[in-house]
Amino acid sequence: MKLDNAAINEHNNALLPEHRRQFDYTAAGLPQVERILQHLEAFQVAIPSWALGTGGTRFGRFPQGGEPRSLEEKIEDIGLLHRLNRSSGAISLHIPWDIPKDAQAVKALATEHGLAFDAMNSNTFQDQPDQAHSYKFGSLQHVDQAVRKQAIAHNIDVIKHGIGLGSKSLTVWLSDGSSHPGQLNFRKAFGRTLEGLQAIYQALPEDWKMFVEYKAFEPNFYSTTVGDWGQSLLYTSKLGPKAYTLVDLGHHLPNANIEQIVSLLLMEGKLGGFHFNDSKYGDDDLTVGSIKPYQLFLIFSELVEGMDAKGMTHATDLGWMIDASHNVKDPLEDLLQSVEAIMIAYAQALLVDRPALEAAQAANDVAQAQEILQQAYRTDVRPLVREARLKAGGAANPIGLYRSHEVRKKLISQRGYNNTATGL
Numbered sequence: 105m106k107l108d109n110a111a112i113n114e115h116n117n118a119l120l121p122e123h124r125r126q127f128d129y130t131a132a133g134l135p136q137v138e139r140i141l142q143h144l145e146a147f148q149v150a151i152p153s154w155a156l157g158t159g160g161t162r163f164g165r166f167p168q169g170g171e172p173r174s175l176e177e178k179i180e181d182i183g184l185l186h187r188l189n190r191s192s193g194a195i196s197l198h199i200p201w202d203i204p205k206d207a208q209a210v211k212a213l214a215t216e217h218g219l220a221f222d223a224m225n226s227n228t229f230q231d232q233p234d235q236a237h238s239y240k241f242g243s244l245q246h247v248d249q250a251v252r253k254q255a256i257a258h259n260i261d262v263i264k265h266g267i268g269l270g271s272k273s274l275t276v277w278l279s280d281g282s283s284h285p286g287q288l289n290f291r292k293a294f295g296r297t298l299e300g301l302q303a304i305y306q307a308l309p310e311d312w313k314m315f316v317e318y319k320a321f322e323p324n325f326y327s328t329t330v331g332d333w334g335q336s337l338l339y340t341s342k343l344g345p346k347a348y349t350l351v352d353l354g355h356h357l358p359n360a361n362i363e364q365i366v367s368l369l370l371m372e373g374k375l376g377g378f379h380f381n382d383s384k385y386g387d388d389d390l391t392v393g394s395i396k397p398y399q400l401f402l403i404f405s406e407l408v409e410g411m412d413a414k415g416m417t418h419a420t421d422l423g424w425m426i427d428a429s430h431n432v433k434d435p436l437e438d439l440l441q442s443v444e445a446i447m448i449a450y451a452q453a454l455l456v457d458r459p460a461l462e463a464a465q466a467a468n469d470v471a472q473a474q475e476i477l478q479q480a481y482r483t484d485v486r487p488l489v490r491e492a493r494l495k496a497g498g499a500a501n502p503i504g505l506y507r508s509h510e511v512r513k514k515l516i517s518q519r520g521y522n523n524t525a526t527g528l
């Protein structure tokens with residue numbers, strides 16, 4: 105489904121006077137507004153190909169209807185999101201859930217929608233119907249070399265698909281681990297996994313990055329072979345300069361200080377990218393910023409500070425991706441909300457008065473440090489994010505336009521009710 109310029113203009117014209125009033129009020133109190141708007145306009149968040157349909161839990165799934173039936177329709181849906189918010193200009197593919205049959209055609213369709221291909225994701229956590237060996241007891245950690253070879257070959261295949269699409273990175277998330285004490289020799293499992301990752305690393309093109317994603321639990325509930333940022337950092341340090349750690353916000357044990365993890369990984373030059381989501385209990389995969397928006401801001405605050413200290417380009421030097429599951433909301437609305445939450449946290453982080461914060465830290469002025477952070481966090485930056493979106497040609501109120509245009513209803517009439525777009 106495509107939205108034409110006329111529909112966007114009509115929507116924007118109605119909202120412009122009120123937007124101007126709000127923007128002028130916010131901008132008047134801020135230094136360097138132009139710089140902030142440029143940063144916001146440049147910032148793009150990749151949408152995962154697996155998040156466009158209704159998700160579910162092991163207890164069931166309640167479909168919304170109108171889910172994309174093919175990779176092409178997934179690209180169309182992300183194109184629509186990008187048309188609305190101008191900040192979703194990339195797609196992250198999961199193989200084998202979304203194998204491009206004709207890479208050239210798929211790439212051309214994505215380009216038509218203004219989309220680039222972000223990280224490719226491999227999958228050695230599920231058995232596929234045509235697969236020779238099972239991943240029941242792991243993939244790269246497996247005691248049987250034949251299973252390990254199969255998992256390595258799959259990752260190399262994913263790289264090949266990515267080359268055809270113009271992607272520049274591979275994300276490896278392994279569900280490897282154990283569910284019972286004694287099941288696994290931790291040291292040997294680590295060694296076998298490292299060997300497998302090394303073989304995959306060898307197959308990476310020169311200008312590619314490899315992201316090693318960690319997760320504390322699930323589907324294994326006693327140990328995970330890439331269980332936390334320390335273990336991921338061990339692997340990526342041993343692998344070499346093209347290997348980086350990927351932080352999925354939902355993959356930590358409760359109350360972990362993610363902003364500190366991010367800061368130290370950046371310091372070591374080993375932070376590769378993000379999977380954004382939010383959670384109350386574990387890997388809940390909820391809408392970004394819906395539960396802990398202050399934590400999201402603190403993470404972005406460390407990112408901005410750490411990237412600036414290294415002279416990195418915010419928009420392109422890390423991989424910015426969403427990894428969420430939309431169980432009760434319309435997935436497209438949920439994704440619009442997630443991207444908006446990311447842009448808001450980023451904008452707030454750009455507002456932090458860094459020299460003043462440094463001075464407060466140097467003076468051990470703890471109360472002042474909090475004042476400075478919360479001054480930025482409590483600023484309503486939504487008019488700034490909206491202004492950047494309008495400048496880029498997007499909609500003043502993406503969800504408002506999505507609803508008034510009755511997009512979901514139209515998608516259901518085009519695609520029907522009973523499709524499943526997710527691979528799980």
Ligand code: PSV
Pocket residue numbers: 154225277317319352379387427
């Ligand atoms: C695992 O929970 C994960 O976060 C990995 O990134 C997978 O690729 C993705 O979710 C699958 O939904």
Ligand code: MN
Pocket residue numbers: 277317352379427
């Ligand atoms: Mn993830």
